[in-house]
Amino acid sequence: MTSRNGRQPLVLLPGMPLDAALWDHQTRHLADVAEMRVANLSGRDSIAGMADLVLAEAPERFAVAGLSMGGYVAMEILRRAPERVTRLALLDTNARPDTPEATANRKEGIALARQGRLRQVMAAALPRLIHPDRMADRPLVESVLAQAERIGVDGYEREQTAIMTRPDSRPGLAAIRCPALVLCGRQDALTPPELHEEMASLIPGARFVVVEDCGHLSAMEQPQAVTALLRLWLQD
Numbered sequence: 001m002t003s004r005n006g007r008q009p010l011v012l013l014p015g016m017p018l019d020a021a022l023w024d025h026q027t028r029h030l031a032d033v034a035e036m037r038v039a040n041l042s043g044r045d046s047i048a049g050m051a052d053l054v055l056a057e058a059p060e061r062f063a064v065a066g067l068s069m070g071g072y073v074a075m076e077i078l079r080r081a082p083e084r085v086t087r088l089a090l091l092d093t094n095a096r097p098d099t100p101e102a103t104a105n106r107k108e109g110i111a112l113a114r115q116g117r118l119r120q121v122m123a124a125a126l127p128r129l130i131h132p133d134r135m136a137d138r139p140l141v142e143s144v145l146a147q148a149e150r151i152g153v154d155g156y157e158r159e160q161t162a163i164m165t166r167p168d169s170r171p172g173l174a175a176i177r178c179p180a181l182v183l184c185g186r187q188d189a190l191t192p193p194e195l196h197e198e199m200a201s202l203i204p205g206a207r208f209v210v211v212e213d214c215g216h217l218s219a220m221e222q223p224q225a226v227t228a229l230l231r232l233w234l235q236d
Contacts, residue, residue, distance in 0.1 A: 008086065008234065009062035010034035011054060013041065013070025015092070015217070016159040017122075017151035021143055022067065025223030026230060033234050034063070041073060042155030047166045051076035055084070065089035065181075065230060067219055068191070069159060075169040078176055088203075089181040089233055091226070092216045094191045095169040095199045106160045113153045122148045128189045131215040140220060173202035180206040181233040185214030185221065207233070 010030070012023045020027070020038035027036050039057070041050045050073045054064075063086050066074035071093025078085055098106075109121045122145055126135065134140055148156065182200040184193050193210050200208035209229055214222045 007031075007033055007035045009059040010036045010234070011058050011062050011064045012036060012038045013054065013064065013066035013073050014038065015068030015070055016163060017042065017156045018067075018144070018147045018217075019150055021147050022217070022219055024220075026065075026219060026227050029227045030231060030234070033231060039070075039073075041069065041162075042151045042159055045158040045161045047072050047076050047162050050162060051080055055081055058084070060084065061086050063087035063089075063234065065091065066093065067091040068093050068216065069163055072163065072166045072169070075172070076167075079169075079172050082175065082177070085178055087179045087181075087233060088176060089183065089230060090196070090199060091183045092185060092188050092191050092196075092218050093199075094195050095173060095202070096195070097166055097168045098164050103164045106164050110157050110160055113156050116153075118148060118153055118156060119145055129216045130221055131185065131187050131213060133213070134215065134221055143220065144217070170198075170202060173199060174204065176203045176206075179233065179236060181209065181229065182206050183209045183211065183218065183226070183229060185216060185218045186210050186212050187214060188216045188218075190216045 014022045023038050039054050044050045044053055054077060061084050064074045064077060071090045074088060112121050180203045182196050184196040197208060200206040211218050211222050211225050219226050
């Protein structure tokens with residue numbers, strides 16, 4: 001579906017605890033082919049609630065791209081309203097439910113954030129969020145930390161709660177009928193390529209792409225590559 005100006009509606013869904021800055025390069029460089037909006041997911045504490053919020057605010061039909069937590073929400077949207085989604089992009093995400101170990105780590109992070117240590121929690125998480133070579137990229141690191149601070153402790157807790165209680169999305173992937181892109185960083189330590197290969201194998205006709213020299217935050221770490229791949233996905 002395209003609008004009168006030839007651009008199609010695209011909803012971008014950020015990861016946890018990130019905001020529109022995650023998609024800065026994409027929103028600046030895809031504006032000629034897409035009418036974009038970045039959803040604010042931090043006000044809800046369940047993936048279902050986040051999906052309902054997006055569906056209430058989105059155009060009647062739209063493409064959706066989600067990174068990490070945003071991917072969980074995108075898959076929930078497909079379960080709830082598949083007829084409204086024209087295209088699906090899943091970036092650095094995971095169709096499986098949370099593991100007990102991950103849930104325990106999330107609860108520990110919430111407890112520390114409640115003690116006023118959110119920035120410390122995020123700083124400690126950075127080696128798993130970005131490629132090792134990017135740890136010295138101060139603008140990138142400071143952007144991630146600043147996004148977390150804008151989401152805030154309450155938003156961080158709500159988003160972590162949603163992630164901990166997310167469903168197993170694998171059973172519904174075979175029902176997806178729109179063009180789908182599954183993309184991840186080669187060095188994604190949180191959701192490695194094999195998890196994306198699994199998702200792509202379950203979605204009929206999905207395209208699976210691995211971005212080299214890239215960790216979990218692909219849209220920020222390799223913005224030119226990700227933007228180019230999203231452009232192809234939108235125009236295919």
